[in-house]
Amino acid sequence: MNKVKHLLTVLLSVTTFTTAYPAFAESSQPTSNANQTNEQTRARIHTELGAGYFSRGQYAVALEELRDALSADNRYAPAYGVMGLVYMELKEDKPAEENFQRAMDLAPGESEIHNNYGWFLCTRNRFDEAIKQFNIALGNPLYPTPERALTNAGICLLQANKPDDAQGYLEKSLKFQPNQAQALTKLAQIYFQQGRLFEARTLIERFFANNQPTAEALWLGVRLARKQSNKDAEASYGLQLRRQFADAPETQLLLQGKYD
16 A cells, blocks of 8 residues: 555656646646647657556556557656656566667756656665665755655665765655655654654654555654553554554564564
C-alpha cells in the first residue's frame, strides 16, 4: 500500500507536469496550450491518457497511448518521462532508463523528470545517483513543488541508512508543505528513534489531523503512546491498526508484541 501511494505521488508529478514523485502533471515546459501545434496537442492528450492508465495499473494500454503521443510528436518530453515510469513498474530497467534520459535530453530544465528519474534510481538502490537527480530538480528556482523531490530524497536516504541526512531534506519539505503525509511520518520516525518523543508526537498528530490513517502511521502512534505511557492513545491506535489493516506487517508486529 505504501508503495502504491508513493507511486501516485510520482504520477501526480507526471500529469500536472507543472506539478515527488509518483498525480499526473504535465511538464512545465514553456509551450502554452494556446500556442501548441496540432501535433503537440495530440501528444499532450495521449500522454495524459497514458498517465491515467498507468495510475490504474493498466500498463499495456498506457504504453499504447504513449506510443501514440510520440507518433504525433517524437520530441514531446513528458511522454518519454511517463514511459520511463511505466517501464520502471514493469521492471524493464533498460527501456526505463533510456526513456528517462531521452526526456531529460529534451527538457533538461524539467525538475519533475529529474525527480521521477531520481526515484527510479532510488528503487534500484543507486542512492548516490538518485540524490544527485533530486538535487538537480531542487536547483531549479522555478520548480513549483520542491516538497516532492525533498520528500523523495529523504525517503531515499532512509533506505540508504542515512537518517541524519534524510532529516534535513524532510524538514525542508515540511517548510514548503506542512501537511505532506510521507514527510510527516518519516520525520516522526526519525525523531522517535532519536528519543525526541514530543516532537515525534506533534508530527504524527498533525498527520492524523490532515491525512487518512496508514498502517505505518498507526504503528508509530502505538509505539509513541507506549513510550509516553499513554495507554488510551496506545489502545486507540492499536484498535484502528487491527481493524483497518489486519494483514499489514505492522499489525503482525503489534500482535506479536514486537514494539522495538
